[in-house]
Amino acid sequence: MEAIEILFTASLWAAAIRIASPLIFGTLGELICERAGVLNLGIEGIMTAGAFSGWLAVYMGADLWFGVAVAAIVGATLGLLHGVLVVPLGLSQHVTGIGVTLLATSLCYYFYRLAFPEVTSPPKIDPFQPWPVPVLSEIPVLGPALFQQTPLTYLAFVMVVLVAWFLERTPLGLAVRTVGENPAAAEAQGINVTWVRIGAVMAGSALMGIGGSFITLSAFNSFFFDMMNGRGWICIALVVFGAWRPGKALLGAVLFGAFDAYQLRLQQLAGAVVPYQFFLMLPFVLSILALIFMSRRVAYPRALMVPYRKGER
């Protein structure tokens, strides 16, 4: 009974939204890359790099928002690397992406050791504080869940609308979508496929960087090794779950956040009887089930993972 009651508590949904926030950024970023036809498996490393660089900037005295900007720039730079390797050079997107993840993660650890050779407990910063939205945060249940979050969470929700608008309503968004569907069609209309794809990968990677920085600047207040803990891979699955649509991707991220928050509470409730690993597993199992259920008949971008070489049929 108690297990059901948890579902109606504001704290569960507040936690769900909090857990979902970095996933929303990451998923939107991956979604932009994939709509342009580029799979970006560098996401796990790019998010780690965002988390580390944003946090390091703030630790060294920068403003929190400046840290977010640093994370975005670092993300975009890694995106540029991935883009140059897979778009004009046409390398395997899988292999390159995993390479970018390994490179970015290792570089973070390397620079962490360089910056803090002799610390035992990780240095802390003052993270973003919750910023209750006036009036709206007074609504029962919904208010505390949605409107007593940190500014970065609000930014995540705004980004969903902006990315959807960008893809569906702007000429550049149309170019991105066409490049991911049929690059030859874009080329025939005078669009430079290479630049649009690289630009999309950079923009998407910048969002991944911001998603990473949420972990160190909003959810926690310091940087640990392995703190990304597979969130990037979850985002890859959420893009498929969301059928490459920003709105559905948001739904997926919140759903995953809810599963995760729920299992944490179930652990406390039934941890004595059921091993806690079972609960840890739950969100992933449910994600796989939802993935199977949701993604059977989706229209994936036709040119996803297909390199484009000018003048070739």
Next chain:
Amino acid sequence: MTRTATGERDTVLRLDGITKIFGALVANDAISLTLHRGEILGLLGENGAGKTTLMNILFGHYVADSGTIAVEGRPLPPGDPAASLAAGIGMVHQHFTLAENLTVLDNIVLGTESLWRLSSRRDAARSRIRKLGEDYGLAVDPDVTVASLSVGERQRVEILKALYRDARILILDEPTAVLTPQESAALFETLKRFVASGLSIIFISHKLGEVLAACNRVTILRGGKLVADHDVAGVTRAELAELMVGRPIPEAKSEPRAPGAAVLRLGRLSAARGLLSLRDVDLEIRQGEVVGIAGVAGNGQSLLADVISGMQQPSHGRLELNGATLHAVTPRAMVASGVARIPEDRHAEGLIGDMTITENVVSETYRSPALSRFGLIDWRKARTRAEDIISAYEVKCPSPDVPVRLLSGGNMQKLILGRVMAEGPKLVLANQPTRGLDVGAVSYVHARLLEARSKGAAILLLSEDLDELLSLSDRIAVIYRGRLSPLRERRETTIADLGLLMAGHGFAGGEDSHAA
């Protein structure tokens, strides 16, 4: 004819000394041509003559090694599609360049606005597309996805893309390859409206009849060189064909012949694969006759061919071969009963590119006693057979031991023909046997098919080329959405009749199609 009437005419496009070399191949050799305002210029040539290369240079997909292009007197920067678009050149590619999951509107508007606008002007675009569609008879709903359109409608979208950008010069690359004769005729009418309103058109084709019907002037390329530039008035098909190929082309003539007993009989045969199905197909082919099947691509031709070659099981109905009803239809059983096939796609289902000519020659019939002993292939005999085919069918190759992928398309097809005829087939299943071949190879294939017919083979010819069907077939049927019209004698059939059937007239509900 027109130059004298109007004196010195406006030149809208001038290509001067265009040369393009790919490795050892000179694709375009110092080609110069001009296009005048309000004219339809036919660009004629065989495969590999350099038509498409030339147009890709004009459109900026390739950069020429030398030569210049001027549009309305202004030089065109090389290798920049955006510059070609801006100069008013619109290209309708043979293989459409449309993004299928996007709407018609998206496909047309793409690239016409500044990429940095915060919002696309979709309402204005929508009404402009509607207006263009009405003005030129190219109506398409702007808000449906391209995936839901027919081939003819997709071509309209391609043309609208060019018109939407105010193209002054329209290049159409083999535009009728996918159209029914009626759709082609409608396209020619549309083109006449375009030139009347001041556009100029380059019409690329290898179909002589169309060039004569649609164009004012014709330029012929052969082996990368420009060999002729003629007004169409007073030119005959035979003259054009000779200019294109460089030697006279014998036209295949099919002599009347009394057919023998039925070889293949299909009785209310149905089969399904994916969304496509054959429904209640009745068909009979007799010894010594060619039965032609006409139809727009994708109406069930390949499914029918696959059933007859044993690759697809029918779901209902009867399949009789040489008077015996077959129950289990497998490729091996069909080969053993004397069915030889010329497949639609010689690369995918005909030959194995990385295996040698000898291996390919025996790949269907290696079980035959003439080629094997005690279950082992006799490679000496196999090689002899390959050599026989190479000399009898004039396959150009260094030796029977080279991989097949090194052969040209025409030589691959000759090799397949040789393999088909080697075992003295009772039924030859020829699915698009001349697709992608040049005029010389086409006439060769036709002659060999008629030779097999005179030896008593039954031939089923599936083709999208109506001229080919009408010149070879004794009887013709039309396939439309998996249904087959009754067979009719070739003498009693016109292109117009076939065109109507190909567009589905006479098939509705199926009541009148089964009358005969």
